[in-house]
Amino acid sequence: MTTPSTPEGWSPTACILCECNCGLEVQLGGDDGRHLVKLRGDRRHPSSQGYACEKPHRLDHYQHARDRVTRPLRRRPDGTFEEIDWDTAIREVAARLAAVRDTHGGDTIFYYGGGGQGNHLPGAYATATRRALGSRHRSSALAQEKTGEFWVSDRMMGSATRADFEHCDVALFLGKNPWHSHSIARARVTLKELAADPARTLIVVDPRRTETAELADIHLAVKPGTDAWLLAALLAVIVEEDLIDRAFLAARAVPAEVETVVAALRAVDVAAACARCGLDEAVVRRTARVLAGARALATFEDLGVQMNKGSTLVSYLHRLLILLTGSFGKPGTHFIPTTLVDIASGASGKASPVVGARVVGGLVPCNVIADEILTDHPKRYRAMIVEAANPAHSLADSPRMREALGALDTLVVIDVAMSETARLAHYVLPAATQFEKAEATFFNFEFPRNVFHLRARLMAPPPGPLPEAEIHARLVEALGAVGEEVYAPLRAAATAGREAYVAAFMARVMAPPTLSHLAPVILYRTLPLPEAQREGAVVLGLALRAAMAHGGQLARAGFTGTPMQAALALFDAILASPSGVVFAVGDWAEMSARVPTPDGKLHLVLPDLLEALAAHLRDDAPADDPTWPFVLSAGERRSFTANTIIRDPAWRKKDAGGALRVHPDDAAALGVATGGAVRLTTRRGSIVVEVEVSDTMQRGHVSLPNGLGLGYPGEHGAVTAGVAPNELTSSDARDPFVGTPWHKHVPARLERLA
Ligand SMILES: Nc1nc2c(c(=O)[nH]1)N[C@H]1C(S)=C(S)[C@@H](COP(=O)(O)OP(=O)(O)OC[C@H]3O[C@@H](n4cnc5c(=O)[nH]c(N)nc54)[C@H](O)[C@@H]3O)O[C@H]1N2
Ligand SMILES: Nc1nc2c(c(=O)[nH]1)N[C@H]1C(S)=C(S)[C@@H](COP(=O)(O)OP(=O)(O)OC[C@H]3O[C@@H](n4cnc5c(=O)[nH]c(N)nc54)[C@H](O)[C@@H]3O)O[C@H]1N2
Numbered sequence: 158m159t160t161p162s163t164p165e166g167w168s169p170t171a172c173i174l175c176e177c178n179c180g181l182e183v184q185l186g187g188d189d190g191r192h193l194v195k196l197r198g199d200r201r202h203p204s205s206q207g208y209a210c211e212k213p214h215r216l217d218h219y220q221h222a223r224d225r226v227t228r229p230l231r232r233r234p235d236g237t238f239e240e241i242d243w244d245t246a247i248r249e250v251a252a253r254l255a256a257v258r259d260t261h262g263g264d265t266i267f268y269y270g271g272g273g274q275g276n277h278l279p280g281a282y283a284t285a286t287r288r289a290l291g292s293r294h295r296s297s298a299l300a301q302e303k304t305g306e307f308w309v310s311d312r313m314m315g316s317a318t319r320a321d322f323e324h325c326d327v328a329l330f331l332g333k334n335p336w337h338s339h340s341i342a343r344a345r346v347t348l349k350e351l352a353a354d355p356a357r358t359l360i361v362v363d364p365r366r367t368e369t370a371e372l373a374d375i376h377l378a379v380k381p382g383t384d385a386w387l388l389a390a391l392l393a394v395i396v397e398e399d400l401i402d403r404a405f406l407a408a409r410a411v412p413a414e415v416e417t418v419v420a421a422l423r424a425v426d427v428a429a430a431c432a433r434c435g436l437d438e439a440v441v442r443r444t445a446r447v448l449a450g451a452r453a454l455a456t457f458e459d460l461g462v463q464m465n466k467g468s469t470l471v472s473y474l475h476r477l478l479i480l481l482t483g484s485f486g487k488p489g490t491h492f493i494p495t496t497l498v499d500i501a502s503g504a505s506g507k508a509s510p511v512v513g514a515r516v517v518g519g520l521v522p523c524n525v526i527a528d529e530i531l532t533d534h535p536k537r538y539r540a541m542i543v544e545a546a547n548p549a550h551s552l553a554d555s556p557r558m559r560e561a562l563g564a565l566d567t568l569v570v571i572d573v574a575m576s577e578t579a580r581l582a583h584y585v586l587p588a589a590t591q592f593e594k595a596e597a598t599f600f601n602f603e604f605p606r607n608v609f610h611l612r613a614r615l616m617a618p619p620p621g622p623l624p625e626a627e628i629h630a631r632l633v634e635a636l637g638a639v640g641e642e643v644y645a646p647l648r649a650a651a652t653a654g655r656e657a658y659v660a661a662f663m664a665r666v667m668a669p670p671t672l673s674h675l676a677p678v679i680l681y682r683t684l685p686l687p688e689a690q691r692e693g694a695v696v697l698g699l700a701l702r703a704a705m706a707h708g709g710q711l712a713r714a715g716f717t718g719t720p721m722q723a724a725l726a727l728f729d730a731i732l733a734s735p736s737g738v739v740f741a742v743g744d745w746a747e748m749s750a751r752v753p754t755p756d757g758k759l760h761l762v763l764p765d766l767l768e769a770l771a772a773h774l775r776d777d778a779p780a781d782d783p784t785w786p787f788v789l790s791a792g793e794r795r796s797f798t799a800n801t802i803i804r805d806p807a808w809r810k811k812d813a814g815g816a817l818r819v820h821p822d823d824a825a826a827l828g829v830a831t832g833g834a835v836r837l838t839t840r841r842g843s844i845v846v847e848v849e850v851s852d853t854m855q856r857g858h859v860s861l862p863n864g865l866g867l868g869y870p871g872e873h874g875a876v877t878a879g880v881a882p883n884e885l886t887s888s889d890a891r892d893p894f895v896g897t898p899w900h901k902h903v904p905a906r907l908e909r910l911a
């Protein structure tokens with residue numbers, strides 16, 4: 158095989174099932190030597206250090222999926238697919254997309270996806286295809302979860318932040334269950350350490366008694382959807398009892414802004430707010446004191462609040478909590494990560510062309526995509542490229558999403574499997590799996606030592622599928638955007654060594670008349686690399702950019718000299734480190750100098766969100782509509798869920814049916830027991846679902862897992878395990894600022910089956 162391995166045949170790679178991308182070691186075997194037969198955590202991986210949860214051990218269900226796409230497919234008029242060869246596929250896809258561009262404008266070609274939890278290089282290469290087509294609008298899953306947080310954080314702190322849970326003394330998880338969903342390195346080790354240490358406090362805000370809440374010192378079981386009330390109450394107590402970190406704010410914030418926010422928070426009626434979120438005022442007050450009294454407070458908000466009513470307001474109040482307690486810029490608190498790729502931009506750009514929705518970080522809100530297509534507006538999206546994503550399943554209101562995808566002139570899907578989205582495509586282009594090409598981790602948010610992992614492929618793809626880098630290179634070439642006239646001189650320069658190559662690349666590609674928009678493909682075609690790492694070519698471009706932007710941090714990690722020297726040293730280290738490398742070393746003391754707001758200050762006042770807070774406090778509409786006595790959280794992370802990355806339900810060792818969790822009293826009232834079934838109805842749809850009676854739930858709150866309800870060809874015909882949550886969600890239930898969905902708060906009804 159093609160990657161360095163130990164004498165016992167262990168080869169380094171990474172888990173692809175959540176953003177942590179823990180380093181793994183794999184033994185290949187089976188009849189064809191291509192099965193992932195044994196997997197274990199890789200101790201040499203600098204951030205996961207041998208850690209792995211239960212999910213990756215059966216990754217062979219991904220590598221050997223029965224619904225793998227192995228040849229390019231073209232849809233026939235009757236809806237069935239025929240296999241075509243790559244030359245035909247590339248020629249026809251390029252011609253169809255070029256026709257859309259020439260008739261309606263490149264901005265009517267929409268791009269969705271670009272990377273899942275473990276594969277991020279497709280999005281980088283797709284930039285070249287998009288630019289060659291003049292496509293401007295795009296989106297990804299981030300625009301249905303994180304854009305609210307990014308947007309407020311960008312305005313307040315100049316960047317998204319992450320927190321240092323390893324060194325905090327107080328940890329707060331807000332609508333986040335890291336025991337299962339992770340998102341921080343070695344999550345369970347860190348959580349257990351927090352729980353075991355009497356000097357440290359673990360606080361969890363979650364309506365459900367989650368696995369993380371079980372470990373917590375303080376579990377605030379809010380009523381679903383009332384986090385804004387809780388945060389307002391916590392902040393109000395901190396202000397009322399004068400627990401704010403005045404010294405920190407004097408040095409870092411604008412005094413008038415502090416006073417404005419303090420005045421706004423004095424208006425909160427703490428007792429009333431606690432009543433709204435169903436919590437005992439004394440407990441909330443005590444929690445506020447613990448948060449404000451922390452030596453170092455680390456916090457994390459996630460989908461429980463980000464996919465819920467008032468999500469952007471909660472993100473704002475959460476940021477106020479971070480700033481008023483001075484929880485930024487010292488060990489154990491928040492920091493601004495150094496990344497090789499800026500995927501967490503909160504900059505607000507041009508509105509979406511049809512709906513006029515706010516675009517954050519260049520991403521159109523997922524919940525308006527169908528509206529951007531199903532209209533006769535001249536600038537509606539006419540064509541779409543979907544890559545490494547499954548929007549027909551993962552976005553709100555699947556029936557309407559299917560209708561929208563079906564209304565496109567051209568839908569091209571680049572995927573490894575015949576996903577729900579691929580089934581609607583005009584062309585399906587089969588991709589190599591993440592073990593058949595080089596791939597990389599972009600969600601590198603550690604601090605101070607930040608890790609980048611380029612993993613070599615474990616095996617060549619079988620005949621048929623191609624790495625996305627190759628697919629995009631062929632598309633860009635078929636569009637006539639670049640070719641040998643550019644490649645040949647760069648290949649010639651490369652024979653004189655990498656420095657000569659970079660000099661030629663800078664002169665021909667990055668200097669005017671620039672070809673920088675095609676740089677990923679040009680690098681892929683011309684930079685000599687070992688076969689097993691070929692798709693890593695674009696990383697050289699990222700290293701060059703990082704050396705210019707973060708020279709000091711690269712230098713501390715040992716990559717010194719001119720930006721070009723540092724970038725080449727870093728790139729060599731990445732290629733030579735099959736288990737990942739520390740590419741940047743940050744410095745807490747520098748964190749103050751690095752706040753990238755225009756005036757270098759932290760900003761507490763966002764007038765639109767202070768207004769939203771005031772409106773929220775005035776709102777006395779009854780929270781409950783008797784037509785819908787239940788709140789459904791649609792899409793919970795559980796032990797064996799990983800979005801739709803593994804489609805084979807046999808992968809899942811627990812909770813095979815993906816049951817609806819229901820409180821014992823609610824189950825008793827319905828006359829249903831674990832394993833029984835009920836009818837679950839929302840404004841959008843109605844389905845029959847298996848029940849798991851669980852005293853971790855509150856009365857009136859039910860939850861469905863994420864990523865289930867996939868059609869899969871089983872050994873004896875098609876199988877579907879569980880239900881697809883977005884058959885039940887509505888796209889208009891969304892945040893007024895950034896359009897993020899309220900998937901965790903779907904009004905619902907349960908009925909006993911006849
Ligand atoms: N096992 C597994 N891990 C994953 C993934 C996966 O599919 N499976 N997916 C990854 C991805 S893409 C993401 S974005 C992350 C998401 O990670 P999380 O956000 O942790 O995942 P969820 O389970 O969707 O939601 C978290 C919690 O929100 C709670 N919640 C529901 N309603 C409310 C509410 O009103 N208020 C509060 N405070 N909490 C509420 C739920 O009870 C749940 O425990 O997980 C990542 N990790
Ligand atoms: N109701 C509800 N909906 C949700 C959520 C929820 O909590 N509730 N959670 C949301 C969240 S946070 C997220 S992140 C999204 C995730 O949803 P999406 O971003 O749509 O991602 P996945 O479902 O993981 O789909 C990944 C696709 O990539 C394919 N794939 C795997 N490997 C490769 C590869 O190497 N190359 C290519 N080209 N394709 C590959 C898989 O076959 C699959 O079709 O779901 C969201 N949807």
Ligand code: SF4
Nearest residue numbers: 172174175178179210
């Ligand atoms: S924490 Fe995430 S990346 Fe690590 S082994 Fe588990 S699923 Fe894989």
Ligand SMILES: [Mo]
Nearest residue numbers: 298299302800
């Ligand atoms: Mo996500």
